[in-house]
Amino acid sequence: MNKELLKGTTDIMILNLLKKEPMYGYGMIKEFAILSKGTFKFKEGTLYPILHNLEKKGLIESLWKQNPGERKRKYYQITKKGISTLEERSTEWEIFQQAINDVLSYE
Amino acid sequence: MNKELLKGTTDIMILNLLKKEPMYGYGMIKEFAILSKGTFKFKEGTLYPILHNLEKKGLIESLWKQNPGERKRKYYQITKKGISTLEERSTEWEIFQQAINDVLSYE
DNA sequence: TAAAATACCTAGCATAACAAAGCATTGTTA
DNA sequence: TAACAATGCTTTGTTATGCTAGGTATTTTA
Numbered sequence: 001m002n003k004e005l006l007k008g009t010t011d012i013m014i015l016n017l018l019k020k021e022p023m024y025g026y027g028m029i030k031e032f033a034i035l036s037k038g039t040f041k042f043k044e045g046t047l048y049p050i051l052h053n054l055e056k057k058g059l060i061e062s063l064w065k066q067n068p069g070e071r072k073r074k075y076y077q078i079t080k081k082g083i084s085t086l087e088e089r090s091t092e093w094e095i096f097q098q099a100i101n102d103v104l105s106y107e
Numbered sequence: 108m109n110k111e112l113l114k115g116t117t118d119i120m121i122l123n124l125l126k127k128e129p130m131y132g133y134g135m136i137k138e139f140a141i142l143s144k145g146t147f148k149f150k151e152g153t154l155y156p157i158l159h160n161l162e163k164k165g166l167i168e169s170l171w172k173q174n175p176g177e178r179k180r181k182y183y184q185i186t187k188k189g190i191s192t193l194e195e196r197s198t199e200w201e202i203f204q205q206a207i208n209d210v211l212s213y214e
Numbered sequence: 215t216a217a218a219a220t221a222c223c224t225a226g227c228a229t230a231a232c233a234a235a236g237c238a239t240t241g242t243t244a
Numbered sequence: 245t246a247a248c249a250a251t252g253c254t255t256t257g258t259t260a261t262g263c264t265a266g267g268t269a270t271t272t273t274a
Binding site for chain 3: 007045048
Binding site: 110111113114115117149150152153156157160178179 | 229230231232233234235239240
């Protein structure tokens with residue numbers, strides 16, 4: 001899979017996951033693999049820096065949490081700003097996708 | 108429009124245009140704008156280097172041509188290698204698109 | 215108890231689209 | 245006819261981003 005394709009979409013995917021419930025990095029990697037039916041196998045070196053960046057931008061927030069019987073994990077949750085950004089970017093993705101398919105259906 | 112989204116798709120779009128008939132760079136820029144209904148407005152500084160790169164890889168070939176009554180233009184045509192690459196990459200795009208939408212439809 | 219899986223981190227790299235410039239020619243318009 | 249817009253091609257440097265490749269520590273499994 002051409003990795004360039006991913007650029008510009010990882011943010012939306014992460015924000016969309018967190019829209020439902022807080023999650024931690026390692027868990028997201030597993031979840032993306034499942035949801036995408038194995039297409040997306042993010043490396044940790046890919047995901048963690050993105051999470052840090054999203055937090056720096058104020059789109060997500062983190063907190064260390066230890067549920068009983070579990071090990072300590074850093075949970076991320078989406079912020080209000082994150083939700084509105086997700087909406088904008090999702091619309092953008094729809095438009096983009098349509099445009100590409102318009103061009104590719106040229107015969 | 109987030110420019111990162113484009114990464115990994117410009118090659119396919121160009122190859123797909125050239126699949127039908129040879130074209131020159133400036134003409135492609137106009138054509139992309141039309142086909143995408145204004146979403147893609149490539150700058151020359153974007154398109155020309157990509158064309159050079161595709162030629163270097165042997166996916167397209169160029170020739171200077173002057174049709175009667177027209178100015179000199181550098182026409183590009185797709186190669187056999189270009190056609191097979193286009194097919195591979197189109198499939199890749201389909202899979203990618205499906206995977207993203209699978210992730211984004213998670214609720 | 216050794217290995218694998220979980221869970222987090224970071225420095226440096228490669229790639230690709232873009233901004234911003236330049237040059238030459240052709241068409242339009244005041 | 246002179247000025248300007250549009251056409252047509254080129255290149256240098258910037259920036260963003262996912263990945264490579266390394267690291268640490270804990271927990272589970274064979």
